[in-house]
Amino acid sequence: MKAIIFKTNNDWTGLILRLTLGLILFPHGAQKVLGWFGGPGFNAEMQFFTQTLYIPWLIGFLVIVIEFAGAIALIAGFASRLCAAAIIGLFTGIIFVGQHAQNGFFMNWFGNQQGEGYEYHLLIIGLALAVIVQGSGKFSVDRKMQHAC
Template sequence: MPSLNRRDLGLLVLRVGTGAVLAAHGTQKLFGWFGGPGLEGTAQGMEAMGFHPGRESAVAAGLGEAGGGALLALGLATPAAGAAAAGAMAGAVSVHLPAGFFNRAGGFEYPAFLGFTSAAIGVAGAGRYSLDHATDHRFDQPWVVAVAFLGSALAAAAVLGRRAKAQSGEQPQDTAEA
């Protein structure tokens, strides 16, 4: 049996801690667990914050947090998990940005920290004590890192751009209309 590796053990602790926090927040949004608003309440909140359509935005945010967090904690598909969680946190940062940096004043410190931590884990990989390691890194390839983070960045930019247009009074283009 190989000896314990401090770096891999540290990644395990960081992954599980960060993933658990994200998963808990996501399940608040999706299912109303842990005193959360549930999907309908989150959808209403998303609409009020300028994310349209609210229900789809709530599902995306909830899945980015709950799904990304659970996968981070397990160390499975770590690049995609980190990218999904970081993308969801980009949306949260945009909401808290007007209040400045510090969380005490309602600022973006906390979601930024979760986003950067998720991204760092996604880039660094899950380490030896993970399902990625157990599956010979099938879902943790260098190309997955690039594709996952590019996709997450493009999706976040599109969502945040649409929100900014809506907040400035411009009518966003509805892709559902013919």
């Protein structure tokens, strides 16, 4: 199992993919956990998930953990394939539970839609799929762990 989770190539592609994905997700996770970047912080976000969206607390908690800890793990290159799989599940759920599917494909650039479409989510899913295929690449904890296995 360790070999599957930590297996990676020593290339730049995995590094670029995981850093792009991790650096895009980190601010969203930091909003939810720390209240950075104008975010609500952990307690308010959990309240929003459970009392406004009526999402079970465990699912809300997992959303926050995947976006925050998953982003940090990706940046470090730790268990990147596992993090990427969790992100795929999360963003697939966001498309449908977050009602982005009903808003169509495009983001709401001009404010003329009910809400955001799902194009951003598909980009995240595509990056995560590429991380699963490629691995963490250069300068990753996974690479160190692969040699330790």
